[in-house]
Every structure is written in C-alpha cells, then in structure tokens.
Amino acid sequence: MSVEEQEPQEDAVQERSRGDELADLLGDLVISREEHLNAPGFVIRPDQVQETLFKLRDEAGFDHLSCVTAQEYEDRYESIYHLTKYDERTDEVSIVVPTSKDDPVSQTAEPVFRTADWHEREAYDLVGIRYEDHPDLRRILLPETWQGHPLGLDYDQDRPQIATLTEHANPLAQDSRGDEGNTMFINIGPHHPATHGVLHVETVVDGEQVVDLDPDIGYLHRSEEQMCQMGTYRHQIMPYPDRWDYISAGLLNEWAYARTAEDLADIEVPEYAQIIRTMGAELCRIASHMIALGTFALDVYGDFTAIFMYAMRDREIVQNILEDLTGQRMMFNYFRLGGVVWDLPEPREEFFEKIRDFIDDLPEALEEYHDMITSNEILQARTVGTGVLPPEVAKSYGATGPVARGSGIDYDLRRDDPYGYYDKLDWDVVVEDGCDNFSRLLVRMREVEESAKIIQQCVDLLEDWPEDERNIQANVPRTLKPDEDTEIYRAVEGAKGELGIYIRADGTDKPARFKIRSPCFSNLQTLPEMSEGEYIPDMIASLGSLDIVLGEVDR
Amino acid sequence: MSSEQKPFVTDDTQVQTETRDARMAGADDRFNSKLREAFGSSPFILTKFDKFMNWVRGSSMFMLQFGIACCSIEMMHTYAIKHDLDRFAAGVPRASPRQADVIIVPGTIVSKFAPRMKRVYDQMPEPKFVVGMGSCTISGGPFQESYNVVKGAEEVIPVDIHIPGCPPRPEALVYGIAKLQERIANGESSPVTVKPYELEQFGDLERDEIVDKLAEQIDEDDLVMRYNWADSP
Numbered sequence: 001m002s003v004e005e006q007e008p009q010e011d012a013v014q015e016r017s018r019g020d021e022l023a024d025l026l027g028d029l030v031i032s033r034e035e036h037l038n039a040p041g042f043v044i045r046p047d048q049v050q051e052t053l054f055k056l057r058d059e060a061g062f063d064h065l066s067c068v069t070a071q072e073y074e075d076r077y078e079s080i081y082h083l084t085k086y087d088e089r090t091d092e093v094s095i096v097v098p099t100s101k102d103d104p105v106s107q108t109a110e111p112v113f114r115t116a117d118w119h120e121r122e123a124y125d126l127v128g129i130r131y132e133d134h135p136d137l138r139r140i141l142l143p144e145t146w147q148g149h150p151l152g153l154d155y156d157q158d159r160p161q162i163a164t165l166t167e168h169a170n171p172l173a174q175d176s177r178g179d180e181g182n183t184m185f186i187n188i189g190p191h192h193p194a195t196h197g198v199l200h201v202e203t204v205v206d207g208e209q210v211v212d213l214d215p216d217i218g219y220l221h222r223s224e225e226q227m228c229q230m231g232t233y234r235h236q237i238m239p240y241p242d243r244w245d246y247i248s249a250g251l252l253n254e255w256a257y258a259r260t261a262e263d264l265a266d267i268e269v270p271e272y273a274q275i276i277r278t279m280g281a282e283l284c285r286i287a288s289h290m291i292a293l294g295t296f297a298l299d300v301y302g303d304f305t306a307i308f309m310y311a312m313r314d315r316e317i318v319q320n321i322l323e324d325l326t327g328q329r330m331m332f333n334y335f336r337l338g339g340v341v342w343d344l345p346e347p348r349e350e351f352f353e354k355i356r357d358f359i360d361d362l363p364e365a366l367e368e369y370h371d372m373i374t375s376n377e378i379l380q381a382r383t384v385g386t387g388v389l390p391p392e393v394a395k396s397y398g399a400t401g402p403v404a405r406g407s408g409i410d411y412d413l414r415r416d417d418p419y420g421y422y423d424k425l426d427w428d429v430v431v432e433d434g435c436d437n438f439s440r441l442l443v444r445m446r447e448v449e450e451s452a453k454i455i456q457q458c459v460d461l462l463e464d465w466p467e468d469e470r471n472i473q474a475n476v477p478r479t480l481k482p483d484e485d486t487e488i489y490r491a492v493e494g495a496k497g498e499l500g501i502y503i504r505a506d507g508t509d510k511p512a513r514f515k516i517r518s519p520c521f522s523n524l525q526t527l528p529e530m531s532e533g534e535y536i537p538d539m540i541a542s543l544g545s546l547d548i549v550l551g552e553v554d555r
Numbered sequence: 556m557s558s559e560q561k562p563f564v565t566d567d568t569q570v571q572t573e574t575r576d577a578r579m580a581g582a583d584d585r586f587n588s589k590l591r592e593a594f595g596s597s598p599f600i601l602t603k604f605d606k607f608m609n610w611v612r613g614s615s616m617f618m619l620q621f622g623i624a625c626c627s628i629e630m631m632h633t634y635a636i637k638h639d640l641d642r643f644a645a646g647v648p649r650a651s652p653r654q655a656d657v658i659i660v661p662g663t664i665v666s667k668f669a670p671r672m673k674r675v676y677d678q679m680p681e682p683k684f685v686v687g688m689g690s691c692t693i694s695g696g697p698f699q700e701s702y703n704v705v706k707g708a709e710e711v712i713p714v715d716i717h718i719p720g721c722p723p724r725p726e727a728l729v730y731g732i733a734k735l736q737e738r739i740a741n742g743e744s745s746p747v748t749v750k751p752y753e754l755e756q757f758g759d760l761e762r763d764e765i766v767d768k769l770a771e772q773i774d775e776d777d778l779v780m781r782y783n784w785a786d787s788p
Contacts, residue, residue, distance in 0.1 A: 142666070142667065142703065143666060143667045144772075145769055145772060145773065145779075146666075147765060147768065147769075150702045150703070155702070157702045157784060158784050158785035159765070159784065159785075160763075160765055160781060160782055160783045160784060160785070161666060161765070161781075161782045161784065162757075162760075162765060162766070162769055162773070162779050162780070162781050162782070163666050163667055163669070163670055163779065163780050163782070164670070164757075164773055164777050164778065164779045164780075165670040165671070165673075165674060165754060165777070165778040165779065165780070190668060190671050191621060191652075191671060191672075191675050192650075193620050193650045196622075197622055197623070197624070197627070198622075198623055198624075198668055198671075218665075218667050219665065219667050219668040219671070220623065220624055220662070220663065220665060220668070221665050221667065221703050222624075222663050222665060222698045222701055222703065222704055223698070223701040223702055223703050223704070226700075226701060226702060227697070227698060227700070227701060230700065239697065240697070243624075243625055243697070246624065246625035246628060247628055248628070291628070291631075308635070309635055309636050312631065312632060312635035312636060312637075313635075313636050313637070315632075316632065316636075316637050319632075329629070329722075329724060330625065330628065330629065330722055331625070331721055331722070550624070551624055551625065
C-alpha cells in the first residue's frame, strides 16, 4: 500500500527534527535521549518531572498526558509519560524517568496533569514505584491489604493473599464523615444496577447533594496486562483485547493491538483487509453506542422500558452481522497481525444485502430514539446542564472519545492520527459544545450516523473489489521477534475514546511490557469533577453518560 | 428426591465450610417446607404438596440483577427482546438480593470482588440457586493464570448449573435456566464441591507470615477472605 509506506518515513523525518527542537527546549533537563518508534524519548532525573512536564505543557503545547507506563528492568524502575497534543495528535514525546532499584521514588506529575493521579496510583499498585508528593498514593486496583507488586520482576504469584470485606463496611455504622454538617457516607456499588458493572462509588452526601465522591475500582481487575505479557505476539494476545471493552467493541480493541504490533514488527496490511477492518470496527462502534444509549436511558428513566429494548433490538441486528463476519457474537478474535482471519462470508451479496438493510433502516430507528429520548422533556430536564465538564478540565484529566467531544474538544484519532481506511472515506467528527450529559448523549447518537456513513462506503468498495485482489492477510512470519528494546506507544479511537497500547520488546516472541491505556480509566476520573456539589440523581446520569465499561477501567 | 445420593466430597478434614455443611446436613434443606416440619406424618398430602411447591419454584424464578463482566452483556440480551427469558418464567431481574431466588454469576471473579459476591449470595433468602455463566465461573477461563482471578465461582459459592462458553450465547443461557428449572421441579440439588474460600474473622486465621504482616492493618473481628493461590486448581 503505497500511501501507508510513505507516511512512516515522513513521520520519521519530522520527528527527528522535532526531537532536536524539544531537546533544545528542555536543555539541561535531559540526561540522555532514546528513540521510541512513535516519538522521541528524553530521559530525565526523577526529581525534575514536574519542571519538565510544565515546560512541555506550557511552552511546547503538549496538553495531553495520554498514558503513564511503569515498568521494572533488571537494574532500574522506569516511568514513561506519553505526551501528545489535543490539536495535533501525531506530535508525540515520551518522557522517561528512571529510578533506582533500592529506592524507587519519583516526583509526581499530578500538579501538571491531574490524570496522573490515577495513572501513578496504578503504577504504584502494580509495579511498585512510589511518587513523591502524590496527593493520595494508595492501591487502586488491588485490595489495600495486598502484598507485593504483581508486575514487578520478583513477584511470587503463589503466595497467599488476604482481602477484607470491612473496608467499606455497613454504611450506617459511620453515618457521618468529615467534621461538620450532617453528612452521610453511602456506598454505591460494587453490586448496584446503576454502576454499569462492578464499580464502587464512595459517596458522601449532605442531604441530596454530593459532597465528596471517590470511585473505587479494581473489582474486575483481571490482570489483562499480565495475560498479554504471557502470550506470543502472533496469535496468543489477540483474543484478550476483545475482553477489555467487552460491550461488543471487540474489533476496535483488536485494532489497537493490531496497529501497535504491526508498527512494531513493520507489517503492511493489504488495502482490502483494511476496508474489512474499518467496516467491522464501525459496526462494533454502533453496537457499543447502542448499549450506551440503552443503559443511559435505563439510568435516567429507571426501568427496563422501551428505549432499552429498542436499543437491544438494533444491537441484535448488528451482532448478527458481526457473527456472519467473524463467527462470534462478542469475542470476535477476527483480526490477525497483517490482516483479518478470513474473507467476507459467502454468498457475499446476501451479506452486503444484510448490512444495507440495516443501514437503510437506521435513520428511521434513530428518528425513533430522538422522539423518545432527546426530544423528551423529562430527559432534557435531567440531562441538559447537569454533569458539566468544561473542556480545560476534560483535557487535564485526559478525557477522550465522546466524553471529550461532548465538551467541545475536536479530537478523534481516526482523523487526527489516521489508520486503516478512514482517511480515504468521507465522514465527519462529531463535536458538541454543551459540555453536559445531554451533549455526550447527542455525540453518541450522531456518531452512529457517521459510522453508518463509513460502513456504507466500505460496503460499496468491497462490492466492487476485483475478485483476484482480495488479499486478506499479509505474509507474516510464524514467529515474531521484534528487536530488543524497541518501544512503541500507539492508540486507536475505541468506542470510548483513545485506546492506547505500549509495548516493549525484549527480543523474544513475547512482549516484555504490555501496557494498556484505557479510555474509560481516564474518563471515569472526571466523575468527581462533574458530580461534586450536584444532586445524587445527576451523579447517576453523569456516570451513565461517561459510558464506562469496567473491564476496560480495571483491565 | 435425590437426597440419598451422597454429595461428592474430597478431603473432608481440610475443608469445612458453613454453606457446604448446611447443604450436606441430611436432605437438602432448601427443599424442606415448613409444612413438612409441622405435620410430620400424613405423608401422602405433603409429598404432593412438596411436588407442587417445587413446581411452583421452578416456574416462577426471580433472578438477581447482577452484572460482573462480559457475560452480563449476553445476559442482558437474554433478558431483552428476541430471547426474552421472561417467556420461561424466569425473567424479572431484581435489583436486591433479598428478593431474588437465582443468582446468575456472569463473569470473572477477582480477589477484591469475591468477598462482596459471597455477601450478596448470603443475603439471598433460601431456597436459592446459582447459575455459573461462562468459563470464568468454571475455572477462571482465559484468565486462569492471572494473579488476581479466583479460579471459578465454585471456590466461593456453590453452583447448581455451569454454562460453558466465552461468553455463552443467549440460547445457552436459556437452556441452562431451563435445566435448572427442571431440576428444581424434580427437587434435585447439585452436589457441592470443594470450596476453599470462605469469609472468616481475621482473628480466626491460622497465624503465618502474611497474617502477622497484616495484623496491624486488619482488626481481629474483621471479615476477610484468604486466597491460597498455590492450592488453587
């Protein structure tokens, strides 16, 4: 694919000069330089993290802390801050902060980017790096009583562990918290119909208003990163992405891994396969947004009523199409490095017909949703002007996807960091600037239309594709062994936002470090910001509008 | 009734847990009606009445609205239109465990969640039934080698029906529920297998290295769940 070939080279040229520019800007702060496949890397001292990041944020415009990766080497610990820009996604830089093995202490980045709060807590929890001056450095995914740091090198998995039940004991026993006023402490979750899974929200209320709110996560921490580090690049990792964002967003997640690993191992994907991927991914996006819509209505109206059922009805159609394509309803495992596993199902005309029927019926279905949801006064009263998330706050928390676009941030990786076939198709990025629950809902509904547009074009392309050029997979070696110490961080636009993956290769056929940047993890961090001072029902609506999926938050 | 069948038990000295004991005590307690206790004699009517009660139980099941992971999405599809579990008299999800008869465990159980799930299960009134949905509730499924995943729901609560799949299709779940109804209607209960993880007071744990380490952090009478990962299957 000629266009794809040219792009990386152009990037490389640009990055080289960009790296020098940034080196000049940072000056003495830089100890040494590294080259990551996606960006220039700068090694800095652990006590100059804030200074460096402030400089990059304020003087070079790096306003998006996409991810914080922590890892342990034989001789040191390392935190990597993956920075980029909301306005220009392809301008990336990695700040590498090594710390000593005996005393892994590093300065926190929380004052610069508030999203670093949770990311660093996760790094502390799983790898064991301590962050100095961090406002609240405690375990985030594992129980407080856990012993050891499981992604460290010397962790013994067979050691017994103890988890307590009393951490968030009977709320009535501690019905006031804080020094003044009649506040009450309420546990919402982890088993609660409104939390969309096993999320636990520790809430302190004063009457009907939320005074303090702390999402407690980790009830579905299935150690996806460990599972991926134990699998081989070629085949064993691909099934797991399906289970991160499990709301039928499987192909979008698989693409995140496929894109990262293909860039890492320098694999070209045939154009035909890219179109199939694009089509499948957008079908997944529709399925995912449908459930977001259904459960949001469920949260706001509080019953298994028409909207939920209608959304499920449309999802069933999408799932049937995806099943025809991949053979599974949810856990597709359809992508392979270098392409997809098999071609479209025969007879192709029937398959296209099925998709066309769905796309043709969609406007009418959406009309129905708009009748029932967005033009309903009750829902408007509940959602317009509630759960307000200003764009600056959203950026500081690293919010992406429909949450960012609902706050007026024009940011979509499909356009800003193009992959697949998106840049050759005609579609628009949906942005609403209401910053409230209603905008986020609208963004999702309008994105469904855009996805339908993309699918339509893909179907047309696939239908006319010459029969002897249907190349679904590139020629990929059976065993992939990327060179030692190659590092890469790549992201795609998942259903919930920027889904990124960092891989460090160590010369074997398995990754040495596999870090997942989950969009929900960052998006959920904005919940206290949206809800504190608001009413409890608005908090539930905000939580619904964030559309989190706990499999991805906890990984 | 299949009460004469002895439940399958492995090493009795190692594992003594309350839920299992309760189930093993004579006939399965869940099927003993209060009327049988009260009338004792006159077996004819009560046999028929028990049968009737079992049939009623099987034909009107309240499920707990309990979503954990991927399988809960397929569970939602099973409740929603097209598959509509309600057609099989088992469709109304209850938000509170106090109102539910059946808990479908739809997903991976991790160390932080297992004590909560046990608590939810304990809050359900007897007779209660458990459907394990998906591979994770059988063995930990794809995450069996993980450091944080409990290797199957049966390590925490007894499971009546296992439905394999990752995730099982809605049809499979419907089939599993139908099988459960059939068993309930016949008054059959499932054998209880080894269940090593139970909530217990921290003070009751055997002292060893990890208990000593945590002694300052946890009160003597706090409920804890201890995971012996090395002994897990």
